[in-house]
Amino acid sequence: MFGRLHSQSRSKVMTYTISLPTCDSCNAVQYPSREICRNCFSENITHKDTDASGILLAHSTIGHSLHNQFSTPAGWPIATVQLNKGTVLIVHLFDSAMTTGAKIRLQSLMDPDGRRVFIALPLSMKAISWEDLIKERMK
Amino acid sequence: MSSLQKTGFDKVALVAPVSIPYTKISDKSAHYFFGRSLKELTLQANIHKDHIDGIAVSSFTLLPDTVISLTEYFDMSPTWIEQVSLGGASGVVAMQRAARAVQMGDANIIACIGADTNKKEGFKELVENFSSFSSEATYPYGAAGPNGVFSLITQNYMDKFDLSRKDFAKICLDQRQNAQHYENALLKTKLTLEDYLEARHIAGPLHLFDCVMPCAGAEAFLVMSVDKAIELDVPFVEIAGIEERYNAYSTDPVQYRGGWSIFANHLFESAHLARSDIDLLYTYDDYPVISMMQIEDLGFCDKGKAAEFVKNQDLTFDSPGLVHNSSGGQLSCGQAGSAAGYMGIVEAIRQLTNSALGNQVSRPFTALISGYGMVNYDRGLCSVGSILKAGARL
Structure with a gap:
């Protein structure tokens, strides 16, 4: 429900992430969400964590x-x-x-x-x- | 993108400017306003409805019906129909499509009509389901409708160009003065700077007089050949140029400019006119910041300088210089849905044929009509512009 909190052990920097629909082929973020990639027309869109x-x-x-x-x-x-x-x-x-x-x-x-x-x-x-x-x- | 060598709009005439007076709320359907428009068009041009062989319409509230439904509703059998659903760009685009159809011989007399009703709760329903992107990514954030997005656009513009609320007042005040002389305006009460600044808060920097009032009504005109207009003996206006650009500057994080700056020089060149030759300017004034954006991007002043530009001159209908939104625009007449995108064209035809409704500008010869529309997510995606000139009888 909440954004995730990651501790990066080496730098000790706390990084928050949210999940956004992202193209598996070209990595373009799709916001607002799309079923086909806005950039390369790929159908493979999945939610991925991003800063x-x-x-x-x-x-x-x-x-x-x-x-x-x-x-x-x-x-x-x-x-x-x-x-x-x-x-x-x-x-x-x-x-x-x-x-x-x-x-x-x-x-x-x-x-x-x-x-x-x-x-x-x-x-x-x-x-x-x-x-x-x-x-x-x-x- | 390669530049296009477009064919001009020679020998195309615009006639019969029709405005169906607006009402704040109506229990009528959109069809009612289309029907009243068609009747007025035929009366003004002294033709029978069967002479209309083309129909271009724009409406948000006609749904689930479309332009084809209207042919059956009104017992008409045109050879050409078109539906333009581009909000504030609809009028210019309908005119462009109709002009080309006339030039190519696809139709002889085309009725272009923007019409919408405004039933109770109708505006809320329209806003809630305006687009798939807005339903997902703007409406859940405060449910403010267009006021939310435009408050962010306005705030960003103020930050970028170091402006205050007061800098947006002149557009609204001058237009209200124009509306006091235009017989169909819904809002005619004199507006002072104090009234403007002390108005009810709506969203961010936007207060009551920065926002248009949703209402019901229609705007319409006929497109035909110049020869046909002369044959019918009706006053007419000619098209000197039309340009369109969609989804321009899509990587700007917040909108502060539109496609007008891409095509403006070409628009003036194709019309063989300079900015200083323009007598009447009609910007799409859903919010004063959008009018200011158009004034800048069309090249009447430098980017970010529209506040200074409008402050330093009288924009009212009786001024000797550039007249802006001579009927009061949407800010004083109300926003009758898609009719708002036709309002500037219809008022320009009236002015250029010396048939204004109480607000006649002294001997205007040219008009620039600018359109802006469709906030699908966080910005308007349509930028269009057209230059019209008084018709020349050969």
Whole structure:
């Protein structure tokens, strides 16, 4: 459910990963997901772990949502992030105070509708659940 | 990509500009707005519906029906039909396809119509299932619809070019002033800078007056040969150039430019016109940042300088210089779904044939209509542009 945490024994550096659909033939990441590779048209797409760290490119707080679950008192922060390996994603943003250029890591979590979604967290922050997120948002 | 040597659009005429007045909500179907448009087109051109042998349509709410359904609905038997589902690029693209069909003799009189209804909860349903990518990768993140993506695009543009919210106001204020003189505009209340800045928060830097109001309505026009327009004795406009580009700059992490910058020089060259020759500019104004992007990428100012460009001149219909979105655009008229992609063309035809609805610009000769559309995931994928000129009777 959460992004995975790997300890690389030699460097002692903690690396977070998320799983994204990736082409077996050319390694192109397919996000949003595709059944045929966006680059080489291969049918062989499998989920592979990739480095979950990146930077925040743009941020916003949704003040007017079409879905009640996002109507929280201070609005619902989202962001556009770019992973270090280049993939760009629109994701939930944990901390609305984070601004453009901030270093982030992504974590995967399950939302109440059963969708696997991503949230951008400060690099040093531990993994959270959707329930933790809602508690934080309702403060 | 190799450059194309396109054939021009000589001897093609646009006539009968039709706007079916918008309503915020409607319990009618999209078919109703298509039918009203067809009736108005025939009245303006003084033709019978059987004379229309081509139909090009755009609509989000016509589904599950399509253009073929409309032929049966209205007892018509055309030789040529087309459906263009490209949102804010639909009008220019429908016009291009229709113009080619007329040039090639596939049809004589083609009705181009963008029409949509707006039932209660209709906008929510449209947004929730807009595309497979957006259902998977944007809607679950705040369910903000287009406001979410465009708030991120706007924030990125502000960061990149060191702008504040105030820099987006001029587009909205000038358009509201235009709307006060256009009889069909839904939003006519005078808008001040203070009103703009203090408006209700929507998403990120976007507030109420940066966003269009979804509504129901239609925009339509006829495409035919110049000879046919003269035979029918109807005022007409000619096409000086059309360009299209799709999924341009796809590796930009966040959209801050579009395909217009790739084709703009060719568009002006093919029309034998300079930027300074353009009297009327119609950008697709779903958000002010997108209008500013088009102004830059079409070459009216340098990249990142649109805020300064619009601040330093009067863009209203009664100004002596470049007039921008003379009817108030979507920001003041409302966004009637796919009709929004036809709005600029229809208003340009009215202006260039001296038949504006209360907001006539003084003796315009040329118009540039720019289209933008289809946020499939995180950016609009369509960039189109067309230059129209007042028709010349030979």
